Amino acid sequence: MNKAKTNALDALRALIAERQQYEQWISTLESKRDSTPAHVLEKVNADYESRLDRVVGEISGYAEELQLSITTLSSRLIEVAREEDTKRDTLQEAELRAAVGEYEPARWEELRLEGQREIDRIGGDRERLDNELAELRSIQTLSAVGSRPPVGNVASGAQRVDGKADREDPQVVGAIPDARASSADGESDEGDERVVDGDGNRNVTAAESEKAGIDAVAPERAPVAAAAPPVTASAASAAASEAASAEPPSRTRPSRTPPKGISSGKAARPADARADQSKTLKCPECGTPNHPTEWYCERCGGELATM
Structure with a gap:
């Protein structure tokens, strides 16, 4: 050097x-x-x-x-x-x-x-x-x-550091509850899909819970609904009658019993009279030809009087 x-x-x-x-x-x-x-x-x-x-x-x-x-x-x-x-x-x-x-x-x-x-x-x-x-x-x-x-x-820097411990940024403090509230809302949304009523038949949404007055924050649970009273025989009969009256009328088949005073065609008519007549009356149910004097189809037993 x-x-x-x-x-x-x-x-x-x-x-x-x-x-x-x-x-x-x-x-x-x-x-x-x-x-x-x-x-x-x-x-x-x-x-x-x-x-x-x-x-x-x-x-x-x-x-x-x-x-x-x-x-x-x-x-x-x-x-x-x-x-x-x-x-x-x-x-x-x-x-x-x-x-x-x-x-x-x-x-x-x-x-x-x-x-x-x-x-x-x-x-x-x-x-x-x-x-x-x-x-x-x-x-x-x-x-x-x-x-x-x-x-x-x-000195001023030390005061700023010491003062920072005594107070917090209001924006930061306010952000913490908001984040927790957002998390709680997310959990509530997921829970709406899993909540069911007492009978277990359907899901209860958040809107239905609010209408029913359910407070999600309260620690106490809503009382369980009382069991339905037993159904008596008279009540069951009345309910069955109401159900029957509410149902549309079903199609009933006419009775196969011939009118009073009329006996069986086979026993009342002679064989020669039936032989002279042709089978021109068809059964509306099976289509089998029958004598025009017959009341019932000789094949299926259906009523021919309506024809």
């Missing part, structure tokens, strides 16, 4: 130390708040803050030069490390040649001493560059640290 860079680093170190001193003074002012008038404390704090801002500005002026020095040292350190590896490989090669008999012991000793001196020299350079690079990076880290906030800002 040349003299100019050394002087720049020394100046940068001095600025960093000065900045740390101002930061310490500003931090100590907070402990004197209770015993010092506010306007005096603010005046001293403003003076230290002004000095600190000036030092931070001067340190920032070295940022570009500092980064360039770090980049240069990093590249140089890589080259030195490669050179050291090459010297070690050369020394191991000479040792191998001496082991197989190519080099005399005296020649090998000479090569070994020379190679070891080069390795030691390069190793010293590498260690020095490594230390310088670590120092520059440490200075860069220190110079990148910003200044502390003023005492007044620190």
Whole structure:
């Protein structure tokens, strides 16, 4: 490292130390708040803050030069490390040649001493560059640290943090019940499909529950409806009569009993009289021809008098 860079680093170190001193003074002012008038404390704090801002500005002026020095040292350190590896490989090669008999012991000793001196020299350079690079990076880290906030800002920030614990955002607080209400509504909607009446015959919707006066929030359940009274025989008979009267009249078939005073045609009529007559009367139910004097179909027994 040349003299100019050394002087720049020394100046940068001095600025960093000065900045740390101002930061310490500003931090100590907070402990004197209770015993010092506010306007005096603010005046001293403003003076230290002004000095600190000036030092931070001067340190920032070295940022570009500092980064360039770090980049240069990093590249140089890589080259030195490669050179050291090459010297070690050369020394191991000479040792191998001496082991197989190519080099005399005296020649090998000479090569070994020379190679070891080069390795030691390069190793010293590498260690020095490594230390310088670590120092520059440490200075860069220190110079990148910003200044502390003023005492007044620190106090007000603490008050804001403390006050935040005493009060909550009304919007956030209001959002919690709304979310819970939405969740409850969703559960109520799903429950409407599963609610049934006491007989288990149909589902009861939310609208029907409201009409029936069911309070979903109340812990008490609605009383179970009383069992219906037993149906008596007279009531059952009356219900059957009403059901029969409500049903449409069914078609009744006419009685097959012949009218009074009329006996069976087969017994009353002689065989010769029926033989003279042809079967011209067809049964309306099965279509079988019958004698016109017959009352009933001789095949199916259906009534022929209606014809």
